[in-house]
Amino acid sequence: MNAMHHKQPVLIAGGGIAGLCAALGLVRAGVPVRVLEQAAELREVGAAVSLAPNATRALDSLGIGQALRDASNWPQRAAMKHYQSGAEMVAYPMGSSMEQRWGAPYLQLLRADLHTVLVDALHALDPTALHLGARVQGIQQHGEGVEVQTAAGTFRGGCLIGADGVRSAVRAALYGDGAPDFTGYVAWRGVVPVENLRNPDFKPDTAVFLGPQRTLLRYRVRGHRAVNVVAFARVEGWAEEGWSLPADLDELRAAFAGWHEEADDMIEGLCLSGAFKWGLFGRAELPRWQQGRVSLIGDAAHPMLPFLGQGAAMAIEDAVLVARALARGPDVESALACYERIRHPRATLTVKRADAHGLRIHQHLVTASATDPVPRDDFAEFDFDAATTPLDA
Numbered sequence: 246m247n248a249m250h251h252k253q254p255v256l257i258a259g260g261g262i263a264g265l266c267a268a269l270g271l272v273r274a275g276v277p278v279r280v281l282e283q284a285a286e287l288r289e290v291g292a293a294v295s296l297a298p299n300a301t302r303a304l305d306s307l308g309i310g311q312a313l314r315d316a317s318n319w320p321q322r323a324a325m326k327h328y329q330s331g332a333e334m335v336a337y338p339m340g341s342s343m344e345q346r347w348g349a350p351y352l353q354l355l356r357a358d359l360h361t362v363l364v365d366a367l368h369a370l371d372p373t374a375l376h377l378g379a380r381v382q383g384i385q386q387h388g389e390g391v392e393v394q395t396a397a398g399t400f401r402g403g404c405l406i407g408a409d410g411v412r413s414a415v416r417a418a419l420y421g422d423g424a425p426d427f428t429g430y431v432a433w434r435g436v437v438p439v440e441n442l443r444n445p446d447f448k449p450d451t452a453v454f455l456g457p458q459r460t461l462l463r464y465r466v467r468g469h470r471a472v473n474v475v476a477f478a479r480v481e482g483w484a485e486e487g488w489s490l491p492a493d494l495d496e497l498r499a500a501f502a503g504w505h506e507e508a509d510d511m512i513e514g515l516c517l518s519g520a521f522k523w524g525l526f527g528r529a530e531l532p533r534w535q536q537g538r539v540s541l542i543g544d545a546a547h548p549m550l551p552f553l554g555q556g557a558a559m560a561i562e563d564a565v566l567v568a569r570a571l572a573r574g575p576d577v578e579s580a581l582a583c584y585e586r587i588r589h590p591r592a593t594l595t596v597k598r599a600d601a602h603g604l605r606i607h608q609h610l611v612t613a614s615a616t617d618p619v620p621r622d623d624f625a626e627f628d629f630d631a632a633t634t635p636l637d638a
């Protein structure tokens with residue numbers, strides 16, 4: 246089997262970052278796809294996203310490099326700062342020095358803008374690929390293919406890729422492993438227009454403030470006219486209804502009371518601009534993703550904490566790899582096995598590294614001695630090239 250021999254379309258549950266990237270990779274290889282997205286209209290929420298060089302390299306292979314760069318900010322320098330003094334504890338260059346070292350840039354952009362770039366690119370290649378209002382409700386596999394029941398009718402295909410996020414219906418149908426688990430972290434996030442800040446000229450453009458059991462990340466988006474702000478806290482439990490809700494501003498201010506004026510400016514900017522409080526949820530590792538003609542990619546397969554900024558990156562890498570494997574064949578089941586053989590170890594390791602980094606940065610000022618090095622990211626994920634890594638290795 247090669248791309249020309251996919252008689253039935255590849256079905257993809259979920260039109261988020263993972264699903265759209267997989268669809269683009271497949272359509273570019275000549276494989277027909279149907280993306281089944283539950284939302285009735287296209288809209289991506291959740292503030293902004295950082296794309297490390299491994300993510301931008303993979304997105305470049307999908308032919309959207311220029312549109313992506315046009316929509317992004319290129320951060321020039323990043324620092325970890327002390328939550329009370331505001332002093333830089335460690336700093337490193339980004340911009341061209343990262344691009345020279347890894348051959349692809351580190352970019353930051355609004356999730357809505359990334360989503361638009363992906364949807365436009367898919368639409369230009371196949372205006373019929375994306376089906377909205379198609380919430381996946383049931384799945385049956387049989388000898389020759391897969392049948393998927395959705396709110397918009399039944400779809401038949403040669404295989405199904407579950408790209409439907411941390412609350413994946415496809416994962417539930419395959420493994421029935423219940424609701425996701427609260428990780429012990431909450432995040433308040435929002436995009437703050439620079440006019441809502443007391444000091445819009447802050448430097449550097451990317452910073453993480455480290456405090457005891459709390460961190461605050463900020464970086465510029467949209468041509469420097471806005472700032473993405475994410476404030477994290479370790480907490481005992483998640484007692485709220487649902488997993489994302491408008492922030493209680495008194496609670497947010499209290500959680501970051503006494504922080505340096507630059508961090509306080511971000512918190513007040515969030516309060517002024519509107520912020521949501523998110524519970525961060527994860528899942529135990531799945532030993533296998535594939536069952537026959539169905540497999541999982543992105544958060545559906547391996548949700549991870551955001552502390553390495555690699556959740557979307559891993560979803561994009563998965564998407565590029567699963568598309569390459571399916572386009573090559575020789576048949577759907579061995580292609581999905583090939584994808585899993587390459588992706589499972591890397592994604593599983595990154596989940597563990599994100600957990601460990603989260604603990605280190607939230608505990609540093611609680612348990613570390615004054616001489617312990619500041620726990621900065623070692624960028625170990627950045628080298629991987631999803632577009633060229635050998636499928637047979």
Ligand SMILES: Cc1cc2nc3c(=O)[nH]c(=O)nc-3n(C[C@H](O)[C@H](O)[C@H](O)COP(=O)(O)OP(=O)(O)OC[C@H]3O[C@@H](n4cnc5c(N)ncnc54)[C@H](O)[C@@H]3O)c2cc1C
Nearest residue numbers: 259261262263283295381409410543544554555556557558
């Ligand atoms: C606070 C925070 C900050 C983050 N920052 C970064 C970052 O800087 N860099 C980074 O790389 N990652 C980051 N991440 C992680 C990143 O957002 C996720 O890993 C990424 O969005 C996963 O993409 P996905 O397509 O797998 O899932 P999702 O983005 O969740 O998309 C799933 C899609 O499936 C649809 N869907 C769900 N159920 C169904 C169904 N039954 N039928 C049909 N459709 C369905 C949904 O509507 C959605 O469109 C962050 C996460 C958080 C929480």
